[in-house]
Amino acid sequence: MANWLITGVSSGLGTELARAALAANPKDIVCGTVRSEADKARFEAIDPSRAKGFIVDIRDEEAVREAVAKVEAAVGSIDRLINNAAFGMTGALEETSLAEARAMFDVNLFGTAAMIQAVLPGMRARRDGWIVNITSMSGHAPWWGTSWYGATKYALECLGQALAQEVRHLGIRVMNAAPGGMRTDFAGRSLAEAALRIDDYEPSAHEAKRTLASSQGREKGDPVLAAQAIVAAVGRPDAPMVLFLGEDAVRHVRESWEEIRADMDKWEETALSITRPVD
Secondary structure (H helix, E strand, C coil), X not given: CCEEEECCCCCHHHHHHHHHHHHHCCCCXXXXXXXXXXXXXXXXXXXXXXXXXXXXXXXXXXXXXXXXXXXXXXHCCCCEEEECCCCEEECCCCCCCHHHHHHHHHHHHHHHHHHHHHHXXXXXXXXXXXXXXXXXXXXXXXCCCCHHHHHHHHHHHHHHHHHHHHHHHHCEEEEEEEEXXXXXXXXXXXXXXXXXXXXXXXXXXXXXXXXXXXXCXXXXXXXXXXXXXXXXXXXXXXXXXXXXXXXXXHHHHHHHHHHHHHHHHHCHHHHHHCCCCCC
């Protein structure tokens, strides 16, 4: 039996993660963060006895700590944390105001960090626990028009991978899950757009919005299967540091790595030329 806490369960991948966790073990309890009473009622209707919703704005650090305390008071230990809550944004780096960028970092990165910090004391005390961060292929293979969104996922990748090294000796495991495009509302109501629009970026950064809009509803990634894959990996001793999900994620990340590897090989002599012998 395990108690799960999943952020952002109102729709999309978050809902499917909750369903997958409930289906994986009939004794597990799944708690989920939502933003409204309506979302809470809809989530708890999935399984009135085992799905428990908690209203919290993850941008509010104190509210996050209070929510985690309420979860622990209601169900006991939090054994599995999945950080899913996030939103996307399109727009060139120059078009995106720093206020817009900060608002996305507050949810995608700092909200996640607050949740991790709130659950770690309990996991450390028990010397057991799993933390899963939903990142993105954009955190490994950046592409025009999504620079700020990708930056939040780049940062979360680093946070998760470094955290994994910090807590493994404490019996706590950390896995990042990096999906590609999925048939959720990510490219719909969950996608923000920079308020400023500069015509010079029409042939480059503005392609991101058009690409996401044209593929909405036809993405190859199935959120139900993605959620099942993530939940199935949790608890396995051979779980990867990063779980890539989707044909597009595997393809684009490999292409990005190959470009970096080619540049590294080409410029290796320069790279090594700065090395001085140790006295």
